[in-house]
Amino acid sequence: MATHQTTIIDIARALGISKSTVSRALTGHPNVNGKTRQRILDMASQVDYQRNQLAISLLTNRTGTVGIIVPEFISYFFPKVIIGAQEELARLGYNVVICHSNESYETEVSNAKALLASRVDGLIVSHTKETRNFDHFKIFQRKGIPVVFFNRVCEEMNVSNVTVDDYNGAFRAVEHLIQTGRRRIAHLAGPDTLTNSRNRLNGYRDALTKYGIPVDPELIISYDLNLDKANIYVNHLLNLPNPPDALFAINDPTALEALSVAKRRGIRVPDDLALIGFSDDPISAVIEPGLTTISQPVTELGQQAAQVLVRQLLTKEDEFQPERIVLPTNLIIRGSTVK
Amino acid sequence: MATHQTTIIDIARALGISKSTVSRALTGHPNVNGKTRQRILDMASQVDYQRNQLAISLLTNRTGTVGIIVPEFISYFFPKVIIGAQEELARLGYNVVICHSNESYETEVSNAKALLASRVDGLIVSHTKETRNFDHFKIFQRKGIPVVFFNRVCEEMNVSNVTVDDYNGAFRAVEHLIQTGRRRIAHLAGPDTLTNSRNRLNGYRDALTKYGIPVDPELIISYDLNLDKANIYVNHLLNLPNPPDALFAINDPTALEALSVAKRRGIRVPDDLALIGFSDDPISAVIEPGLTTISQPVTELGQQAAQVLVRQLLTKEDEFQPERIVLPTNLIIRGSTVK
DNA sequence: CTGTTAGCGCCTTCAT
DNA sequence: ATGAAGGCGCTAACAG
Numbered sequence: 001m002a003t004h005q006t007t008i009i010d011i012a013r014a015l016g017i018s019k020s021t022v023s024r025a026l027t028g029h030p031n032v033n034g035k036t037r038q039r040i041l042d043m044a045s046q047v048d049y050q051r052n053q054l055a056i057s058l059l060t061n062r063t064g065t066v067g068i069i070v071p072e073f074i075s076y077f078f079p080k081v082i083i084g085a086q087e088e089l090a091r092l093g094y095n096v097v098i099c100h101s102n103e104s105y106e107t108e109v110s111n112a113k114a115l116l117a118s119r120v121d122g123l124i125v126s127h128t129k130e131t132r133n134f135d136h137f138k139i140f141q142r143k144g145i146p147v148v149f150f151n152r153v154c155e156e157m158n159v160s161n162v163t164v165d166d167y168n169g170a171f172r173a174v175e176h177l178i179q180t181g182r183r184r185i186a187h188l189a190g191p192d193t194l195t196n197s198r199n200r201l202n203g204y205r206d207a208l209t210k211y212g213i214p215v216d217p218e219l220i221i222s223y224d225l226n227l228d229k230a231n232i233y234v235n236h237l238l239n240l241p242n243p244p245d246a247l248f249a250i251n252d253p254t255a256l257e258a259l260s261v262a263k264r265r266g267i268r269v270p271d272d273l274a275l276i277g278f279s280d281d282p283i284s285a286v287i288e289p290g291l292t293t294i295s296q297p298v299t300e301l302g303q304q305a306a307q308v309l310v311r312q313l314l315t316k317e318d319e320f321q322p323e324r325i326v327l328p329t330n331l332i333i334r335g336s337t338v339k
Numbered sequence: 340m341a342t343h344q345t346t347i348i349d350i351a352r353a354l355g356i357s358k359s360t361v362s363r364a365l366t367g368h369p370n371v372n373g374k375t376r377q378r379i380l381d382m383a384s385q386v387d388y389q390r391n392q393l394a395i396s397l398l399t400n401r402t403g404t405v406g407i408i409v410p411e412f413i414s415y416f417f418p419k420v421i422i423g424a425q426e427e428l429a430r431l432g433y434n435v436v437i438c439h440s441n442e443s444y445e446t447e448v449s450n451a452k453a454l455l456a457s458r459v460d461g462l463i464v465s466h467t468k469e470t471r472n473f474d475h476f477k478i479f480q481r482k483g484i485p486v487v488f489f490n491r492v493c494e495e496m497n498v499s500n501v502t503v504d505d506y507n508g509a510f511r512a513v514e515h516l517i518q519t520g521r522r523r524i525a526h527l528a529g530p531d532t533l534t535n536s537r538n539r540l541n542g543y544r545d546a547l548t549k550y551g552i553p554v555d556p557e558l559i560i561s562y563d564l565n566l567d568k569a570n571i572y573v574n575h576l577l578n579l580p581n582p583p584d585a586l587f588a589i590n591d592p593t594a595l596e597a598l599s600v601a602k603r604r605g606i607r608v609p610d611d612l613a614l615i616g617f618s619d620d621p622i623s624a625v626i627e628p629g630l631t632t633i634s635q636p637v638t639e640l641g642q643q644a645a646q647v648l649v650r651q652l653l654t655k656e657d658e659f660q661p662e663r664i665v666l667p668t669n670l671i672i673r674g675s676t677v678k
Numbered sequence: 679c680t681g682t683t684a685g686c687g688c689c690t691t692c693a694t
Numbered sequence: 695a696t697g698a699a700g701g702c703g704c705t706a707a708c709a710g
Contacts, residue, residue, distance in 0.1 A: 074418055098437045144343055391686090
């Protein structure tokens with residue numbers, strides 16, 4: 001199917017004037033005769049004229065478009081971040097192109113290349129759990145295209161990033177478990193490729209240490225976030241000779257999986273096993289018992305990422321200072337930890 | 340921040356050859372000396388050369404990009420459709436730009452204009468609940484840019500669309516209620532701007548009629564899908580002198596809202612009130628009691644929309660025949676209708 | 679106030 | 695096998 005798009009030349013010809021005048025009228029340049037301008041605008045709307053953004057971007061070397069790469073968007077988290085970022089960017093006059101890496105490093109690299117080819121002005125990204133090599137993002141930096149990481153950040157690049165306080169959230173989660181009488185607290189952690197997994201693990205460790213509870217490596221399992229296999233690890237923990245009386249899971253879906261394993265095994269929650277997640281998934285509020293969790297300001301995460309990026313877009317390259325924004329988390333206590 | 344992108348001219352100059360040769364080497368044209376080609380490719384990767392898609396699109400009048408407009412993407416539904424469409428389109432060599440109209444007619448119009456300006460090759464769309472005027476989509480048609488509607492379709496345009504069998508799903512939902520002994524079956528419907536709302540309402544009506552149950556207008560409420568207000572309508576129904584013994588809700592979130600109202604009022608589900616939703620939201624499977632609902636092949640919806648669009652992209656304009664694809668729905672029986 | 683000209687980066691004839 | 699020239703649609707000097 002071929003498309004027939006009207007150009008300013010078509011309009012100019014139809015009106016017997018030059019394309020410059022048409023261009024001026026259409027862009028709101030003051031130096032155009034009132035009547036001429038009206039004739040041009042009328043004709044433009046009559047033929048559904050729509051400026052060719054490709055030509056303008058080619059000329060101005062600026063697309064007004066920001067790319068966003070996320071590893072998934074089935075869970076409520078990334079969609080909400082995207083909406084936050086998008087609303088902010090729209091307000092500031094930017095368009096958004098969303099890419100979905102599907103937790104695949106290869107797809108992420110190809111997303112990055114495509115965004116580079118389409119000449120986005122900036123990039124907001126949360127990388128995949130497979131990503132260990134960040135060369136595809138470093139190209140952006142080298143070309144002077146601002147990159148902002150969120151949620152899962154890249155520590156080896158000197159870029160801005162926006163996160164929540166994963167360390168403190170985990171610390172308070174574990175502290176809450178200790179204060180409600182738990183002593184053998186297990187942690188089902190995420191892969192150590194992810195900064196937020198590492199920070200949550202550190203928060204877990206430090207909370208135990210603060211209260212004089214030894215860190216038992218047997219109670220820490222790191223897994224790849226493949227939810228289908230979470231039950232294996234939960235069962236493994238529950239089968240230990242000296243099983244845990246509490247489990248802090250890397251995220252809510254994992255904790256919910258643990259809850260379902262416990263139910264199946266007839267283990268009472270919270271009596272025999274306390275459960276706590278991270279992220280406050282909508283399901284956590286409606287399930288029985290409710291899941292205690294750490295909530296994070298999701299929409300704000302997106303807004304902040306957008307703002308940081310735009311700030312950088314408006315900064316001269318040699319004045320660039322990376323920003324590190326950390327948003328607060330909040331402990332939400334529900335029935336999975338206390339009666 | 341200004342970006343310095345390498346061009347084929349930079350490469351040509353550095354190698355002391357013409358840009359034509361560089362272009363040929365980079366696009367895989369056969370008529371290039373093997374050694375020259377290698378030197379060019381080496382240099383290109385050394386300087387992180389990335390072809391400027393804007394220039395190519397301007398030249399070829401083809402962007403290889405498809406726009407998708409959805410009214411929201413918090414619920415699991417639209418993200419899953421998008422993923423289905425995106426995977427299919429990626430497989431076929433197309434990029435995707437996702438726009439979020441946020442159920443606002445105005446935003447939708449501006450999304451459409453932006454996609455037109457960025458010269459997308461095609462459009463996949465589910466319109467907002469406010470949309471009554473489809474002029475912004477008709478422009479695409481007039482310019483020969485294929486449009487495919489899904490989920491919420493436009494009946495006044497001669498375009499392809501992909502939907503699920505809303506009528507039959509609703510019919511079977513109500514039939515199930517009747518067969519389990521219910522007689523006063525209410526319907527909390529969606530706005531009549533949406534084709535799927537209207538089709539579900541028709542399915543509801545026809546099922547009642549088939550079983551000789553009079554359609555009582557008092558039991559049909561149409562609402563704007565603003566979840567915050569769903570409880571008002573549920574309460575209104577439950578306060579009727581002759582209240583319903585079953586409620587068929589336009590979608591799962593609405594049914595879950597009704598469930599929570601029932602719990603608050605001490606109404607037993609399913610004993611006093613049977614509840615049934617539409618869409619099989621993940622929450623419906625985990626809540627107590629489980630929500631009976633109609634499931635739909637969400638990912639396939641996206642895949643089909645993508646396939647229909649690409650088929651049309653490869654068709655000559657005068658041979659275009661709109662396709663109407665209807666995917667099957669499935670009744671999922673859970674505790675909200677039977678013990 | 680309006681027209682002419684140049685050029686953004688690339689591909690594609692048309693020559694050589 | 696390579697180079698030169700033209701043009702996609704547009705904006706921005708530069709002239710008048």
